[in-house]
Amino acid sequence: MAKFKRVAIFFITLSSYLFALTIPISIAGDNIAIGVASAGILLFLLSKDFKNYPLFRPLLIFLIPDVLTMISQMSLSFLKMSCLNHHLIPYFSSYKSFKEKKVFRNVINLLALSSMVLSVAIIFEAFTHQHLKHIDFYNLHFYFHPSEAWGFLNNHLTTSGVLLLLFFLFVGLSFYLKRVLYAVASLFIFIAIILAQARSAWLGFIVGVGFFSVLVPKTLLKKVGVFVVGLLLFMLLIFAFPTLKSRFMSSFKVNIGKRASGNINRIIIWKSYLNTFKNYTIKQKIFGAGRDTRDLVYKEFVVIFKNTIPANLKVKPEERFYGGISHNIYLRYLGETGIVGLLGYLLFWFYMLFLNFKAARESPRMKAIFYSFVGSYIAFLVMGFFENTFVDATIKMALMFVIGMNFYLMDEKEKSLE
Template structure:
């Protein structure tokens, strides 16, 4: 049993290193890391080693929503299609690995390297106007006006959603006098700016405001946050493409993206309003999109005042993606599911804020909270808790967070 346990711990540690390297870069790498970690956890459990595991409370909260929906529909199919499933494994592997082998600093340094690398790539994409996955060196030119960057995921939304919580991890470490993390803090903020996702900008601003309020008595933090805000604003408004991207978001009448969001939100609200009592409590699961599609013409009419059949407006439907994670949870898992989803985040905020008092790593715990708030604000405008890459990144950082709460010693 001892050899099986050692093999399991080795694989869990290897998984954590792989994920620290690949989270900002590759979903394939993430999947390999999760697969290695799953085997490691299985071996550890076979060896009857049940110590040094994180609390199950957040996992119970996040799984309750899809499970209740499945039970209400007498179907087992929704879990594989829902927003969360095996992607929770990095929560266990990161915590277990760090607890067993005390590799926390190594993981932080590897995260700093991997996120700095992807930030350089995003900045390179912005000024070369080329996607890194389709790089044409023979036509390489640099421009003064940046272009929207996608990163290795070829999706600016996923890239921004992954960057956001890690920005605050690096900021928290910097505030805690680990000054080497100032470099990845600056680079990841720049990378986030060049994804040109306005929802991520709102998230970043909300998180920084929380940090300022949480550390109102700390003059250094206040001044640092103010400097970040001022420099970020100057950068955005000094480059025409960034400025136009930001300003266009407030011109709703001319911004088709904003109008499409309103149409989709309205369709989700109409759908929920038409649910019966059981459906309002537990949602419609996989069947939700059928009703969203059915109600989309009515939503289009309410927003534009024009009655048109679905076929003539289907280009605005964009697969029925809600662009609001709360509406998605409401319609798919009902009021009960949405409440459990919110309880999950409330628990994470509460456990950090309540433990921050007299904690030697107070600044880092408050930065975790700021990162979660930033992510939640972004969720009002995006489905940022849906794709595998974002979920695995979040679960990984939550595992680090749980370890630090218990680690009442300076780093």
């Protein structure tokens, strides 16, 4: 049993280093880290080690509704779409490894470096208009007008979701541990969030920074001043480049046509989800429609689309349906898991915010870092109004890794993080 535990500690520690390295720069690497972490957790269980695990209660809050949805449909077909999957592993990996080996500082240093690598990659892509995976060095030019960039990840929305979480993490750590590395990482990530050009992330960023600025222990005047200066700097960088300014202003436009803005597509999809929910049976309203949700939404989508987009444009509904992705995590939960699922998701976040406020009160010296988690989660919730952040695999793995850190820091409180 002791041998099992030694190997388990090796695997779980290795997985945290792998997550720190790969979360910002490699989707495939994330999955390798999950495999290593899973092996470590299994070996811990075989060695009958049941200590130093994070609370399972927070996960149950949003997982139970998924189970109820499957029970209500008497089918496991919803399992592929539910949150009952391996993306939760980083939550256990980060917490367990920090508890067993006290490698928090080393892991967070590596995460800071890999985050800066992602940020530099985004800056490079934005000003060269070339993607890293397809660089043409013979035609390498630099432009003043930055293009949309996302570095090593799938798209700019996924990249921005990960960057939001990392930004607040390093801001909080730079306040608490006062290391230049974390402050520099925060600055690089700040620039990368702007250049990734995800408008929902911009809005989440502004709201999250606003909450953090108000909560950090300073006088009211300084709090307002810090937020105003930060907001002005953010807007100055956006309006300094015509392409970024145009992207920002497009947030307020709803165009109808062959080149319709993404805003009108989202609005039609949102209306489709709401209309579909209105037509649900009582059971579906309570527990959702599971895997049938998007088929039901499509029927409503076709009707609303034809009533919104002029027929002479000859645009087919399926071209704008995008697989029925809700582009709103709250409507996703409402449609697929019903009122119970949406309440479970919201309760999970209320619980996380409550725990961090409580930790900040109990540990004044660490207020800044716990309030940075509050700002991070609020930014994430705001972005969720426009994207399916919580069910994006890459974002979710980053989120669970960060939440594992959050619980570890709550447990450590005034202890040394060396």
